[in-house]
Amino acid sequence: MVPLILELEAPMDRAEAMEILVAAVDRGGFTAAAVHLGVTPSAVSKAITRLEQRLGVRLLERTTRRIVPTPAGQDYLDSARRIIGAIDDAEAVAMASGGRPQGRLRVNSGISFAMRQLAPALVAFGAAYPDIRLDLTVEDRICDVIGEELDVAIRTGPVTDERLVARRFAEIRRVIVASPAYLERHGVPKRPADLARHACLAITTTADMARWPFREDGQLSQITVQGPVRIGTAEGALALALADLGIARVGDMLAAPSIREGRLVRLLPDTHVDDPIPMHLVFPPGRQRLPKVRAFLDFVSARFSASPWRL
Known part of the structure; x- marks a missing residue:
């Protein structure tokens, strides 16, 4: 990254000014930007003021709670990010031999x-x-x-x-899971067809997420599940299953810790198609x-x- 050596009245190159502006917006204020850059908040404020004066346009709207880029400031900010990234990449390539x-x-x-x-x-x-x-x-x-x-x-x-x-x-492989408390109240499904009598938690990201695939006797089939709650994320479906609200089909990356801890039980592993x-x-x-x-x-x-x- 471009080295940042800033005195209150020192001349500043364009890349340094861009880095200060980006830090102020990304960090949500002059004080946080100053901590990140290792300078004082007044140095950040003065640097941005000088930049606005040089460009002849206001880049930031300042309030007591936050700073927000103006339309012109957002355009400048987008370009500044690209330029800073290009400088980073150029330096990284130059040092690649090392x-x-x-x-x-x-x-x-x-x-x-x-x-x-x-x-x-x-x-x-x-x-x-x-x-x-x-x-x-x-x-x-x-x-x-x-x-x-x-x-x-x-x-x-x-x-x-x-x-x-x-x-x-x-x-990731999908698994079908429910909590022990849910299964104690509603029974354990033995065959895919039993899911019709259960509260299944469908994820709504795509239409096929409510169609769960199974293979029985060599035949592939899909069961369209339904239940009291439809939710937009796998994380949400997992949370609902852990809250004893129904049966969920989620990735093993999500469910594995709870299965190992005994908080969830894996269901129908012999017939469920895990869709890697x-x-x-x-x-x-x-x-x-x-x-x-x-x-x-x-x-x-x-x-x-x-x-x-x-x-």
């Missing part, structure tokens, strides 16, 4: 994997690569890796964007040449290639 991974690494992941698997592993990653600054966004949506200038995204399921390189690193779901690391072509990206790809692949949540 093999020292460093710089800001922009990663996107879905919520479940990020919170349950990736976050606990980041202690080891940080210890192995102390010069990498991880910028992790966590959300359940298919982000535009190239448009949002990410280094790596972690995707569950097939990758259809032909602009991206995809590296498969793990697999691949997990991929996706990135723009050539990005893996950057030491920081290569380090993250190799770390995640090595850490999770055995699908450690497997039952």
Whole structure:
């Protein structure tokens, strides 16, 4: 990253000004940006004021609670992020011969994997690569890796964007589960057809999530389940199952800890079709040449290639 040496009245290059502005917006204020950058809040305020004066346009709307980019400020901010990222990448490429991974690494992941698997592993990653600054966004949506200038995204399921390189690193299998308390009250389903008499918790992300596949006597069939609650996420379905509200079909990555602890019981394992779901690391072509990206790809692949949540 561009070195930041800021005196209150010292001249400042454009990259430094951009970095200060981005830090102020990303950190939600001048004080937090100052702590992040190692300067005083007044230095951040004056730097942004000088930048606005030089450009002749207001970039930020300031209130007592937060700062918000103006329309012109948002346009400038978007360009500043691209430029700072390009500087980071240029420096990383220049140092590639030395093999020292460093710089800001922009990663996107879905919520479940990020919170349950990736976050606990980041202690080891940080210890192995102390010069990498991880910028992790966590959300359940298919982000535009190239448009949002990410280094790596972690995707569950097939990758259809032909602009991206995809590296498969793990697999999730779905399981059907319910709590012991629910089963005590309503009985244990012995055959797939028994699910018609149970409260099944359908996930609404796609239409087929309410159709659960089974194989009996060599024949593949699907049962459309229904119950008192339909919910938009697998995390939500798991929480409802743990609250004794019904039977859920979720990934083993989510359910395995509760099954091992006895808080959930796996149902119909002999007939249920578990629908293996691949997990991929996706990135723009050539990005893996950057030491920081290569380090993250190799770390995640090595850490999770055995699908450690497997039952």
